Amino acid sequence: MPKNVLFIMCDQLRWDYLSCTGHPHLHTPHIDRLAERGVLFDRTYVQSPICGPSRMSFYTGRYASSHGSTWNNIPLKVGEMTLGDHLRPLGVRTALCGKTHMTADVEGMRRLGLAPDSTIGALVSECGFEPYEREDGLHPDGPRYARNEAYDAFMKDRGWPDENPWQTVANSAEDDDGNILSGWFMDNADKPARAADEETETPYITSRAMDFIREAGDTPWCLHLSYIKPHWPYIVPAPYHDMYGPETHLDPVRSEAERADPHPVYGAFMEERVSRAFCDDGTRTRVLTAYMGLIKQIDDQIGRLMGFLDDQGITDDTMIVFTSDHGDYLGDHWMGEKELFHDASARIPLIVVDPRPEADATRGVKSSALVEAIDVVPTILNYFGGEDVPHIIEGKSLQPILHGQVDSLREFAISEYDYSMRNVRKRLGVSVQDAKLTMLFDGRWKYTFAEGFRPMLFDLETHPDEFVDLGGDPACADELTRLEKLFFGWSRRTSQRTTRSDAWIAARDPSLGEAKAGILIGYRNEAELHEVLPETKPQSKDTGKVS
Template sequence: MPKNVLFIMCDQLRWDYLSCTGHPHLHTPHIDALAARGVLFDRAYVQSPICGPSRMSFYTGRYVSSHGSTWNGIPLKVGEMTLGDHLRPLGVRTALCGKTHMAADIEGLRRLGLSPDSEIGVLISECGFEPYERDDGLHPDGGPYARNSAYDAHMKDRGWQDENPWHSVANSAEDAEGNILSGWFLDHADKPARAADEDSETPYITGRAMDFIREAGDQPWCLHLSYIKPHWPYIVPAPYHDLYGPERHLDPVRSAAEKRDPHPVYGAFMQERVSQAFSDDATRGRVLTAYMGLIKQLDDQIGRLMAFLTEEGVADDTMIVFTSDHGDYLGDHWMGEKELFHDPSARIPMIVVDPSPEADATRGVKSSALVEAIDVVPTILDYFGGAAVPHIIEGRSLLPLLHGKAERLRDCVVSEYDYAQRDVRKRLGVEVKDAKLTMLFDGRWKYVFAEGFRPMLFDLESDPDELVDLGADPAHAPERARLEQLLFRWTRRTAQRTTISDAKIAASDATIGEATAGILIGYRNQDELREVLAAAGKGGEG
């Protein structure tokens, strides 16, 4: 039977808002069942805590500073290999249902004479995926994101004739007088969306994924099912809108001390409008009700999808990767959104179900190995039997962990963030080129290098909630120096030589190659040349 991969990504799903990762009130039995069938990687981190750069790292297997797509809307440059580029030569159909947040490198395509609507142009423009149905889930009127005409048509078929049903139906509520209450406004988060459950975005894109699987036939496939929730707008249909009232909300993880003398960059992010909103308990409570409902709806759809795989007879031949592109502060640390490196933002759920017998010994294991988003591409490539290409892919295959042949892959994880396009940069008076943050975490110490400012430092052993910044504490200067050296070593990696592997370079002999080509550099006479060629087994002619 052919092998398949179902690569499921949620948008803005925190690592700890699942019952299998410890949430006491939000029960997610279908996602928990995936963890029981596979390995739950409990310490997985994104390469950037913002949608676009994180996803480009997920799809390329490369760090942000390697692929260069440093923020939302910054194109992934033509020439960067993605998951589909690695899998298509293996005969694997690699397709997308849902979101990528990809911005096409139109200038690069034009420079190479490629049309964005040509066969190769489409693949480059869609992150290497065949766009079975792309839906980035952001369709505001007049906004920068393309409308999903297929979803519009679906809603019109269901009787909604609104000009933009994504906005006015799926992501809006309605009051008793018939007024539309936009889900963009946080005050409406605890109200039911106008759309029925089955017409809303999560069930819709699940159905489209099922359509793809039905149509795929016998060709091996890798489907990226990329949900656009529980990302904002925070609003969910009935009956999910009121399942989780305040009695089931967790208290925010934050302290007054964090506000007294924060790191300048952190302090500036606390001043953002979204952070101020989530610091208000009433607003936070309304959003949490919707956020938890969106996750519950998502879990129900995972159950629907898993039952479908079984009915189609492909469950035993399909690897499942379940993860998120980043987290959501939800008021923790006086923050809203994501973007910095506390665990609510940068740590993600990661579950991998390998159906092969080699993985039987690790089913149900919770692994504490440090894992990165860039590990997904080499894992899938390895699963399909593709050769490793470490000069291109910087992540590492998880199969040794899944098969019980290793307990760890690395000593630290790294995440990067470019805040040049945020108001924070302007408030701090930082130049575009210096608006950079880099986080290194070794399993205990989380170190954040902030260009132009002192570093941040957290000891997650004594301070698991990351409430005490030790970045200016003289007593921890040695620890900061050690971590800075680790980060410096990481920055010195060779990341851009992607056209030739280290192994090929190691196997070559430049001296002999030049000599046999007649390029004679440094030889004093022909006898010396004959000796070199003879020693290399090339004969003594010359």
């Protein structure tokens, strides 16, 4: 039986900022080695280009409109099946080291009498993962965020008495006069963090993952190792802070034509503060220096972790999934952050290393199949021998591609975004209900349905840089109609009937089942019943009873 899965996720790692995906200056040999050992899925798209809903789709195998956690801090409702819920009945310990961005459905738990500190309550609160150590980052001094006390204690043991070392040490720099320079300010991004390399989040949580693996022993496990970088605050410790100067930075992918007459929603996002910040070349340069350093630090820790698996003798028993929850515009398309559907934001790296002999023929393959983030859950479930449950999990297992049986699984990929929580909605005068976007990509045409506005349309074959929006071009009317039909078909899927499968329903004979239960609807007399169910005919002329 396959034993282990190491499910590694970075936060805000673009698909093209690895050497194995084409970056000419940022060398990531350890991640590249994973691609050599497995399959690099080169056209993978998230189900929503922002942390919370993207991760909830990763953990449930379901689209954002199915699980309902459509933006950060909107709870994943009690009752949604997660990866852990599927694996625990198979005897697999399913745990977390790092970030989930999960917001618990406290009201739903209270209604059902689930205490947060109970065994079940803790699992429901943590996306179905055993929280070996949750570390979400985002620990400013305000009351909104809970701090990681274990990390605080670790830093105190290292000689940092700061009340909030995540904020003032790991994510701040210091000038020559001893002034603290917050990593939240992008002007400080090219300065070294106060913390030493081994004191920052990426090495720390890698060490905690190793602790879990040692403790798990021979028990089959699935560990979600979820790094909080290269997500902002953009700051990194020495020696990574100055490894990548401007000569290694790629030019921003943007055109003045994009700003001339943009789609209203796109134009509103270009006006956001973070987008304007990334239009400043000096700011972008400082951020890229840190962003690339953070990725290099992650790659070094992946090398450390792979060496640990070798030392433990479990490399050949461990499937490895390496991915990201979304990308980062970094100034491309006059944007900062993520949230829309250009490849810089919605496309992610995905590498799957299947150690089984059946996958030998595909090692080192770069697959061009269209893949969605929700495909990870069924892939892991298949690896542990679990049965397909398509009425619950909407993703498709990648096992047939990993084992060389097929080249592709789907005709198009879907991503959704709810912008009702953003200032963009108010700027556009859009209602909460209508502030939603859905992207459909068929491998060439990227179509975005925008409620209340014309659609967006990009032809990536003719314009791979996604500069030319054809959504208002009459010459593309037929293409728009075709894509709208695909979108309409997808939107009519059955996604909420998760308690009974299609197969269960198909196996039933409704008329016979009701009659056998004594529910006799539509029969005119007993003779008709006996024609349908001969076994109900009287067995004795004396009593007239039916069996």
